[in-house]
Amino acid sequence: EKVGRYYLSDATMTAPGAFDLSSSLSVASPFAAVTLTAFNIIPYVPLSHSSSSSLNLPRPLSFSLIRHRRSSSHRRCLRRLSFHRNETPFFSQSPTRSPPLPLTANSAAQHSGTFVEHVAGIKGSAEGSNEVYNFGDVETARNDLRNVTTRRIETDVEVREIEDLPEEWRRSKLAWLCKEVPSHKAVTLVRLLNAQKKWVRQEDATYIAVHCMRIRENETGFRVYRWMTQQNWYRFDFGLATKLADFLGKERKFTKSREVFDDIMNQGRVPSESTFHILVVAYLSSSEQGCFEEACSVYNRMIQLGGYKPRLSLHNSLFRALVSKQGGPSSDDVKQAEFIFHNVVTTGLEVQKDIYSGLIWLHSCQEEVDKERINSLREEMKDAGFEESKEVVVSLLRAYAKEGSVEEVERTWLELVDLGCGIPSQAFVYKMEAYSKAGDSAKALEIFRKMEKHIGGGATVSGYHKIIEVFCKVRQVESAESLLKEFVESGKKPLLPSYIEIVKMFFDLGLHERLEMAFVECLEKSQPSQTLYNIYLESLVKNGNLEKAGDVFDEMKNDGTINVNARSCNTLLKGYLDSENHVKAKKIYELMSLKKYEIGAPLLEKLDYILSLVKKEVKKKPVSLKLSKEQREVLVGLLLGGLQIESDKERKGHKIKFEFREKSQTHMILREHIHDQFREWLPPSSNLQEAIIPFEFSSISHSYFGFYADHFWPNARPEIPKLIHRWVSPHSLAYWYMYGGFRTSSGDIILRLKGSLEGVEKVVKALRAKSVECRVKKKGKVFWVGLQGTNSVCFWKLIELYVLEDLKDHLKPCSVSMEADGEEEEEEQSINFDTSTDHSDESFD
Numbered sequence: 001e002k003v004g005r006y007y008l009s010d011a012t013m014t015a016p017g018a019f020d021l022s023s024s025l026s027v028a029s030p031f032a033a034v035t036l037t038a039f040n041i042i043p044y045v046p047l048s049h050s051s052s053s054s055l056n057l058p059r060p061l062s063f064s065l066i067r068h069r070r071s072s073s074h075r076r077c078l079r080r081l082s083f084h085r086n087e088t089p090f091f092s093q094s095p096t097r098s099p100p101l102p103l104t105a106n107s108a109a110q111h112s113g114t115f116v117e118h119v120a121g122i123k124g125s126a127e128g129s130n131e132v133y134n135f136g137d138v139e140t141a142r143n144d145l146r147n148v149t150t151r152r153i154e155t156d157v158e159v160r161e162i163e164d165l166p167e168e169w170r171r172s173k174l175a176w177l178c179k180e181v182p183s184h185k186a187v188t189l190v191r192l193l194n195a196q197k198k199w200v201r202q203e204d205a206t207y208i209a210v211h212c213m214r215i216r217e218n219e220t221g222f223r224v225y226r227w228m229t230q231q232n233w234y235r236f237d238f239g240l241a242t243k244l245a246d247f248l249g250k251e252r253k254f255t256k257s258r259e260v261f262d263d264i265m266n267q268g269r270v271p272s273e274s275t276f277h278i279l280v281v282a283y284l285s286s287s288e289q290g291c292f293e294e295a296c297s298v299y300n301r302m303i304q305l306g307g308y309k310p311r312l313s314l315h316n317s318l319f320r321a322l323v324s325k326q327g328g329p330s331s332d333d334v335k336q337a338e339f340i341f342h343n344v345v346t347t348g349l350e351v352q353k354d355i356y357s358g359l360i361w362l363h364s365c366q367e368e369v370d371k372e373r374i375n376s377l378r379e380e381m382k383d384a385g386f387e388e389s390k391e392v393v394v395s396l397l398r399a400y401a402k403e404g405s406v407e408e409v410e411r412t413w414l415e416l417v418d419l420g421c422g423i424p425s426q427a428f429v430y431k432m433e434a435y436s437k438a439g440d441s442a443k444a445l446e447i448f449r450k451m452e453k454h455i456g457g458g459a460t461v462s463g464y465h466k467i468i469e470v471f472c473k474v475r476q477v478e479s480a481e482s483l484l485k486e487f488v489e490s491g492k493k494p495l496l497p498s499y500i501e502i503v504k505m506f507f508d509l510g511l512h513e514r515l516e517m518a519f520v521e522c523l524e525k526s527q528p529s530q531t532l533y534n535i536y537l538e539s540l541v542k543n544g545n546l547e548k549a550g551d552v553f554d555e556m557k558n559d560g561t562i563n564v565n566a567r568s569c570n571t572l573l574k575g576y577l578d579s580e581n582h583v584k585a586k587k588i589y590e591l592m593s594l595k596k597y598e599i600g601a602p603l604l605e606k607l608d609y610i611l612s613l614v615k616k617e618v619k620k621k622p623v624s625l626k627l628s629k630e631q632r633e634v635l636v637g638l639l640l641g642g643l644q645i646e647s648d649k650e651r652k653g654h655k656i657k658f659e660f661r662e663k664s665q666t667h668m669i670l671r672e673h674i675h676d677q678f679r680e681w682l683p684p685s686s687n688l689q690e691a692i693i694p695f696e697f698s699s700i701s702h703s704y705f706g707f708y709a710d711h712f713w714p715n716a717r718p719e720i721p722k723l724i725h726r727w728v729s730p731h732s733l734a735y736w737y738m739y740g741g742f743r744t745s746s747g748d749i750i751l752r753l754k755g756s757l758e759g760v761e762k763v764v765k766a767l768r769a770k771s772v773e774c775r776v777k778k779k780g781k782v783f784w785v786g787l788q789g790t791n792s793v794c795f796w797k798l799i800e801l802y803v804l805e806d807l808k809d810h811l812k813p814c815s816v817s818m819e820a821d822g823e824e825e826e827e828e829q830s831i832n833f834d835t836s837t838d839h840s841d842e843s844f845d
Contacts, residue, residue, distance in 0.1 A: 159203070159207045162174055173196070173199065174204055174207060177192075177193075177196065177204075177208055178207075178208055181193075181208055181212065181220060182212055185714055185715030185717070186714065186715045186716060187714060187715070189224075190227060193224070201233065202228065202231075202233055202237075205224060205228045205231075206228070206240055209228070209240060213243060213247050218244070218248050218253070219256070222253075222256050222259075225241075225244055225260070226649050229263070236267050238264065238269055241260050242264070242272050244260050245257045245260040245261050245264070245278075246278050249281070249282040250278060250282075252282050252285050252286065254279065254282040254283050254286065254291070257278070257279055257282060259649060261275060261279055273302070273306065273308045273310075276299075276301070276302035276306060276308060276310075277302070277310065277314055279298050280295050280314060280317075280318065283295035283298065284321050287694075287695065288697075289697045289698065290698075292321055292322075292325060296318065296336050299314070299318055299340075300339065303343060310343070312344070312349045312350065315340050316352070316355075319337060319358060322336060322340070322362075323337070328365055329362050329365045333362060334363060337358070353381070353389070356377055356380070356384075356386060357389060359377055360392055360395045361395045363395075364395040367402075374395075374396070378392075388415075390416065390421050390424070393415055393419065394416070394424060394426060396415075397409060397412045397413065397416065397427055398430050400430075401431065401434040404437030404438050405434065406434050406438050409431055413427070423454065425460040425463060428447055428450070428463060429460075429462050432447050432448060432463075432467060435447065436470040441471060441474050441476065444467060444470045445467060445471075460492075461493070464483070464487040464490075465497050465498055467483055468483050468498045468501055468502070469501050471483060472501040472502060472504065472505040473505075475505060480505060484498055484499070484502055493526070494526065494527075495522070495526045496522065496529055496532070499521075499526060499532065500531055500532055503515050503518050503519060503532060503536065503539075506539075507535055507538065512539050512542075512543050515535075515536065516536070516539070519532065519535075519536045527561075528559070528561060529562070530563065530564075530565060530568075533568070537549055537552050537553060537556075537568055537572065538571050540552060541571055541572065541574065541575035544579075546572075546575050549571075550584070553572050556568060559805065560670075560672070560673030561673065561804070561805075561806050563672070563673070563676040566592070566597035569592045569595075570603065572588055573588045573592070573599070573600075573603055573607070574602075577606045577607065577610070582610045585610060586610065595679055595680055625680060625681065625702065626704070630677075630731070631678065633735075634674075634677060634732070635656075636727050636729075637732035637734065637735025637737075637738075637739065638658075638735055638740075639708060639712045640732070640736040640751075641735070641738075641751075642718070642739070642752060642754060643659075643739065644656075644657040644659070644718075645657070645708060645709045645712065645713040647709050647713070648701065651709070652703055653701035654702065654703070654705035654709040655699050655701040656698065656699040656705060657696070657698050658674060658675075658678075658697050658698065658699075659695070660674075660696070662695050666807055667695075667739075669804060669806050670738050675693045675697065681699040682697065682699055683699075711723075718754040718755055719755050719756065719759065720755035720759025720762060720763060722759075724759070724766060725763075725765060725766040728763070728766045728767075730798050730799050730801070730802060731799075731802045734799035734802035735802070737749065737795075737803070738804065738811065740752040740753070742811075747792065748787060748789070748792050748813065749786075749787040749813055750784055750786050750787075751785040751786075751787070753783045753784070754781065754782055755783070760783045760785075764776060764785070767785075767795075772787065772791055772795045774787050787813075792813035793813055795813075796812060796813050800812075
């Protein structure tokens with residue numbers, strides 16, 4: 001009997017250029033004996049990527065036969081195939097993401113709440129800092145790869161060669177499955193495999209899964225693997241699970257990679273170092289909410305459970321993601337940073353200067369600053385031969401200012417001056433804060449005037465915000481109003497934070513008329529804000545003007561850019577309960593129940609009494625979740641525009657992934673509206689009051705979304721339902737336009753659509769049924785639906801009622817040339833409906 005086997009193993013890549021980040025793997029022959037490299041180690045994969053059009057085209061992947069081995073009793077072919085990756089990416093590049101900005105002191109204006117926020121004023125100072133925070137490069141990653149692969153855990157996947165199978169019928173059927181499986185969708189794939197249950201064994205299914213990985217159909221390989229695990233003959237295969245988790249992680253499929261990772265853990269096995277490493281970087285590569293926390297969790301388990309010693313590039317990547325995290329760092333962030341620092345030190349790796357600087361900055365951002373730890377880090381930094389940079393000194397200034405320690409602030413100020421590298425504007429702000437806490441507002445104003453002289457073009461925006469805040473806290477009304485007027489006349493923005501401080505001051509002083517004047521003035525000069533509206537609403541309720549408070553509340557609720565939250569609902573509910581207006585109080589309660597808002601404890605007793613009159617009990621949470629008619633129509637429009645749905649392995653739970661482009665003005669406004677529209681479907685952490693809404697967030701996993709998953713994402717790929725013509729309404733079309741479309745500079749409308757050609761034709765017919773003619777052009781995998789001339793006007797009349805008020809001017813079709821968003825301009829240049837089809841595109845009327 002001749003038995004042939006080939007292995008998938010971790011081939012050590014030592015040839016120059018064996019690892020790079022700029023191309024994809026090519027497809028190999030179905031039955032070639034191969035070895036797939038299990039992992040690559042890179043430094044930090046940024047949260048945003050450059051356009052794929054700017055990448056060098058990849059050279060085809062070459063497979064090389066490494067060795068043969070024979071024995072007297074059997075002929076075993078142990079063939080190893082290494083990936084000669086001249087320019088192979090760790091992750092596929094996303095065309096919607098822009099290149100990452102270098103972590104410099106000058107980038108603070110663009111990254112709020114990051115490591116360099118405290119030196120934001122450097123940009124406006126005479127001498128800006130050109131220091132780049134470098135946490136690793138590709139060459140370091142290459143060295144790390146060699147070091148890790150030489151001490152890897154052997155994870156060979158043993159698979160018999162198809163030509164050496166004794167049964168001809170088995171060879172024929174297995175070859176047929178290898179051909180058919182990658183071409184089918186998820187549901188059909190499962191049916192296909194179920195039909196072969198009588199003869200398929202674990203060795204056969206493993207061969208199919210390996211074949212799918214070899215031809216880069218990793219998601220199909222995952223489905224085969226998941227089907228295997230549900231069979232009664234399945235026995236856990238550590239090597240197969242490791243390879244699959246690694247390949248999925250490299251493609252940023254972190255959800256599926258994590259499933260396989262958890263399978264390994266549930267078997268009582270410790271995943272290989274490569275699996276830990278790749279999964280951490282996969283999480284870091286995504287800006288989706290919660291991914292950073294998962295990256296930290298996997299990193300911690302890698303060290304505490306696996307006992308591994310990660311390479312320096314991984315420590316640095318995680319640390320950089322931590323200090324670049326949006327918003328102020330929490331105490332948990334500081335603990336995680338200290339853990340990373342501890343691991344770097346204890347493993348004898350080099351601690352870079354920027355790690356010290358970043359850790360000092362994190363400590364300076366805390367409410368209670370640990371001065372002993374900061375001084376300890378400064379000593380260690382000095383012992384390592386690093387001089388304190390301007391960033392470190394500014395961090396110290398911030399820490400002392402939080403405590404109101406004027407003497408320490410003045411001493412640190414002199415150290416900053418002695419450095420001779422310019423004083424950043426933020427240093428003036430911290431100094432003002434110190435004197436403000438010491439109760440010396442006059443000195444704070446003096447520092448503000450010095451700031452104006454020091455920086456060309458007057459004081460910075462943060463300077464105005466701080467000095468106005470100082471005078472509002474001490475309730476010096478005239479001085480605060482004078483500074484606000486000066487701020488408005490300077491033309492600098494945003495004005496909103498200062499207006500909020502002003503109206504807070506008026507509210508505390510009970511000056512309702514002046515508060516109302518400031519509120520109206522703010523609406524004229526700045527974007528509306530939920531916080532501002534809430535303060536005004538509280539003032540109206542406090543003064544007993546409930547009729548106007550109800551009007552303002554309705555205005556908030558109907559405006560998608562403002563909307564109501566738990567605070568505004570509780571405010572108005574209190575007013576109605578105090579005035580014994582039971583009917584309106586009951587309506588507010590029903591709204592809060594629908595939105596899952598928490599009712600304030602002092603109001604529960606009164607509310608319980610009112611509802612008991614109509615034989616109802618107070619319920620903090622609704623019994624069940626159900627999409628409203630409006631939500632269903634909105635969801636259809638968003639799905640047409642490219643919204644994604646993720647399903648679990650059993651396809652019983654499904655979650656909606658809301659993604660918005662940061663550079664799109666339309667998406668900036670639509671994001672807040674959608675977040676509130678589906679608030680009850682979001683995780684509790686996404687419903688915090690006054691929280692910053694991320695550009696990517698997900699709903700809870702729920703079976704209710706199964707209908708949409710089956711019709712729009714049946715195979716984890718976008719599809720257009722057969723009955724789409726029944727579901728398309730003016731309401732859904734409006735949201736398709738707002739989410740997945742744009743207006744060109746010539747005033748036409750272009751809509752983005754993904755799916756099959758047959759599905760696109762159904763959408764075109766649905767539009768024609770509504771008297772809207774269109775043209776369709778294909779670019780790559782995306783169809784672009786063009787509405788030109790009078791057709792764009794007809795389409796607009798159809799949807800205008802449902803377009804958000806703040807977006808109407810931006811999206812309304814017209815003949816006058818208008819500016820579009822940056823990304824929309826690029827798309828517009830690549831789509832021309834007035835020309836015939838080129839060699840790579842497809843057009844049809």
